[in-house]
Amino acid sequence: MAWFKKHKEQKTEKKVKIPEGLWVKCDNCKEIIYKKEIEKNLHVCPKCDYHFRISLLERIGFLVEPGSFESIDDDLLSNDPLKFNDSIPYAKRLESNKGKTSMNDAALYGTALINSRPVCIAGIDFSFMGGSMGSVVGEKITRAAELAAEKNLPLITITSSGGARMQEGMFSLMQMAKASAAIGRLKDSGCLYISILSDPTFGGVTASFAMLGDIIIAEPKSLIGFAGQRVIEQTIKQQLPDNFQRSEFLMEHGMIDLIASRKEMKSTVYTLISHFMPEPVES
Amino acid sequence: MNYYLDFEKPLEELERKIEDLKKLSDTSEINIDSEIKKLEKKADELRSNIFADLTPWQKTLIARHPERPYTIDYINMMVDEFVELHGDRRFADDAAIVGGIGKLRGIPVVIIGHQKGRGTKERIQRNFGQPNPEGYRKALRLMKLAERFKKPIVTFIDTPGAYPGIGAEERGQAEAIAINLQEMSKLNTPIISVVIGEGGSGGALALSVADRLFMLEHSVYSVISPEGCAAILWKRDGAAVGAAEYEKAASALKITAQDLKSFKIIDDIIPEPLGGAHRNPKLTAENISEYIVKAIETIGCKSCAKLIDERYKRLRKMGSITQSETSE
Ligand SMILES: [Zn+2]
Numbered sequence: 001m002a003w004f005k006k007h008k009e010q011k012t013e014k015k016v017k018i019p020e021g022l023w024v025k026c027d028n029c030k031e032i033i034y035k036k037e038i039e040k041n042l043h044v045c046p047k048c049d050y051h052f053r054i055s056l057l058e059r060i061g062f063l064v065e066p067g068s069f070e071s072i073d074d075d076l077l078s079n080d081p082l083k084f085n086d087s088i089p090y091a092k093r094l095e096s097n098k099g100k101t102s103m104n105d106a107a108l109y110g111t112a113l114i115n116s117r118p119v120c121i122a123g124i125d126f127s128f129m130g131g132s133m134g135s136v137v138g139e140k141i142t143r144a145a146e147l148a149a150e151k152n153l154p155l156i157t158i159t160s161s162g163g164a165r166m167q168e169g170m171f172s173l174m175q176m177a178k179a180s181a182a183i184g185r186l187k188d189s190g191c192l193y194i195s196i197l198s199d200p201t202f203g204g205v206t207a208s209f210a211m212l213g214d215i216i217i218a219e220p221k222s223l224i225g226f227a228g229q230r231v232i233e234q235t236i237k238q239q240l241p242d243n244f245q246r247s248e249f250l251m252e253h254g255m256i257d258l259i260a261s262r263k264e265m266k267s268t269v270y271t272l273i274s275h276f277m278p279e280p281v282e283s
Numbered sequence: 284m285n286y287y288l289d290f291e292k293p294l295e296e297l298e299r300k301i302e303d304l305k306k307l308s309d310t311s312e313i314n315i316d317s318e319i320k321k322l323e324k325k326a327d328e329l330r331s332n333i334f335a336d337l338t339p340w341q342k343t344l345i346a347r348h349p350e351r352p353y354t355i356d357y358i359n360m361m362v363d364e365f366v367e368l369h370g371d372r373r374f375a376d377d378a379a380i381v382g383g384i385g386k387l388r389g390i391p392v393v394i395i396g397h398q399k400g401r402g403t404k405e406r407i408q409r410n411f412g413q414p415n416p417e418g419y420r421k422a423l424r425l426m427k428l429a430e431r432f433k434k435p436i437v438t439f440i441d442t443p444g445a446y447p448g449i450g451a452e453e454r455g456q457a458e459a460i461a462i463n464l465q466e467m468s469k470l471n472t473p474i475i476s477v478v479i480g481e482g483g484s485g486g487a488l489a490l491s492v493a494d495r496l497f498m499l500e501h502s503v504y505s506v507i508s509p510e511g512c513a514a515i516l517w518k519r520d521g522a523a524v525g526a527a528e529y530e531k532a533a534s535a536l537k538i539t540a541q542d543l544k545s546f547k548i549i550d551d552i553i554p555e556p557l558g559g560a561h562r563n564p565k566l567t568a569e570n571i572s573e574y575i576v577k578a579i580e581t582i583g584c585k586s587c588a589k590l591i592d593e594r595y596k597r598l599r600k601m602g603s604i605t606q607s608e609t610s611e
Contacts, residue, residue, distance in 0.1 A: 078603065085535065086516045135602035136602075138601075139602050164506045164507070166507050168506075169505065169537050170504060170506055171546070174601035176460075176464055176488060177492045178602065180465045180468065181464070181465065181492070181594075182599075184465040185469075204484075207461050207489075209461070210457075212461050212462070225452050225456075232448060235446075240449065241449070244449070244452070249453075
């Protein structure tokens, strides 16, 4: 709990380059908006409903009761099995991302309350190496699924990721299989799995646990897909259609259950859980 | 005429010479047999030297060699009474993945694999071995059929990756792969996977969640292609990226059968004839059959619950992490 408070002061708004001031330019509609107004609006543009990229802890914060999130296994660290070294050694890259985000890797998981309902929750923060999935991220998603199955809790994941973590090579790819297998077991145990997709969710994360939700919910206008847009454009040598890989596009093609704004996410998730997995009444 | 890769060029010269001499000895009176034998021995030595010391990038090129046997070639050599089965029953039949049932050394198996295609026309028809969602859905349909009739599943991995296209995204490429990963982890029948060429990321993984994962000696399996990795790392400000960068990326990514065996990500390496699988496809097919049959015999006697449990444990071990003891 202390851990959560420690991180709460952090502003991890990396996508939007906020000038040192009181005003913010919206990425989508380019309007200049009073910063406090955006913050009060859960980092959603009041003019165009654009959902700014926010940190995982902020996302969890909007979804669960204040202070109820208890993070587990924060001390999991990657071993850098490939001793990967490009311009910067991977080990150094990890260190600088730790400093930047105050997280040990891109994922968190733990338990929390939504209203009074205990849930298991896991997620990926885009600001840590593009939310890429290496061994630690895969392990945390897997442990979250196992914990939910053991405690008979619904599992909620919130993703924002560029995909696999290249620097961990095949160890990274194998996380997709590991996490998907754990999700399969969770479902067989009778627990509900809700996957919340936020901007952006791609590659190995989409092609594993994120698209395996019993219920899949996306934030409005989020970019979600398997292949990145540049790769597709280079392959097919065509312009991509408007709205391609946006939440609304996925909805139209039957790939997700619903689109929910940040403001209604908590109540949507809670209602679904109370329908599918009502808490046993204590006698 | 054989197709030679760049690093095989010294070999090419020598072998051309041998061919010429052979033609000469057929037509002339002079006995040059001993000369030919000498050169052939030299060629063998040269080939051994070249192949003893291949770089990961060179292995990648062998794995993608245009003459390398593909899934259908191996099926033709290994499987009797094969019947190919088509379609995902939802949208289309994806020619980039083939599947069917037949007998491998007398054992009925369902066999599924990526198929690249030979020659321009077939390559296009097979989409260069890059499946669309319907390919993965066809594969899963056949795997469920195998489960119902208690047939072991054999998969051959050989793809640059799942196809990055508009239709693929519209029809749920990510979901198709994800479902295969989830379902394969709990199929009630043994699954043996063999990387025969190129294991390209999620598109390869979607057919290789298995009880035994083998790789041919000169095959590769990677989370991203060396070219893709090089482009991300070094293609800044429009700088050109070429063979030197691909060499570096291929080495850094640790994609060879030998690397992955040392990481315990794969179970074993299936030997190839000197010069690569395409130099002696029959022998390669024999080797593959040997490993598959041995694996089926070892796994076959297990109860279903134990089989699935052990498969989960295999997956569960994947990763390279430490947990410090100073946790709160
Ligand atoms: Zn706006």
